[in-house]
Amino acid sequence: MKLLLFTACCLLTWPALAAEADQRRVLFDYQMSCQGCHTPDGSGTVGVPGMKDHVGVFLNSDEGREYLVRVPGSATSALSDARLAAVLNWMITAFAGDSLEEPLEPYTAAEVGRLRQQPLNEVDHHRARLLQDLARATNRE
Numbered sequence: 001m002k003l004l005l006f007t008a009c010c011l012l013t014w015p016a017l018a019a020e021a022d023q024r025r026v027l028f029d030y031q032m033s034c035q036g037c038h039t040p041d042g043s044g045t046v047g048v049p050g051m052k053d054h055v056g057v058f059l060n061s062d063e064g065r066e067y068l069v070r071v072p073g074s075a076t077s078a079l080s081d082a083r084l085a086a087v088l089n090w091m092i093t094a095f096a097g098d099s100l101e102e103p104l105e106p107y108t109a110a111e112v113g114r115l116r117q118q119p120l121n122e123v124d125h126h127r128a129r130l131l132q133d134l135a136r137a138t139n140r141e
Helices: 002-033 055-060 062-070 081-095 109-115 123-140
Strands: none
Touching: 002 081, 055 062, 055 081, 055 123, 062 081, 062 109, 062 123, 081 109
16 A cells, blocks of 8 residues: 555656756756856846847847757757757756747747758847847737
């Protein structure tokens, strides 16, 4: 009876434990791969754009969505496609604030794997042009 009760408790708590372990892995990956430049709260450091209350604007266009994967820090990361997708999804959820206008369509490992094959070289110029295009599109609406 005790074994049956123990087994039932394990089966009931397993999904919660697995989700907690996944969350810890994502936070660890952010800390080890992103936080050094983007800081714990996503505000960024000198020369590194902040994501806090801003990163969601990139999801207003396909090119912006691609940009977040193609920046060198993402595209050349040692993280697997699945782990990078999880970190990007977490970053957007954690840092976008009101800049995320639509519900997040999560990145998938397949999408990340495809996009990171073409890392950006001229990041600053590309980002400036992209933000200008997004601002123009917003003003037209």
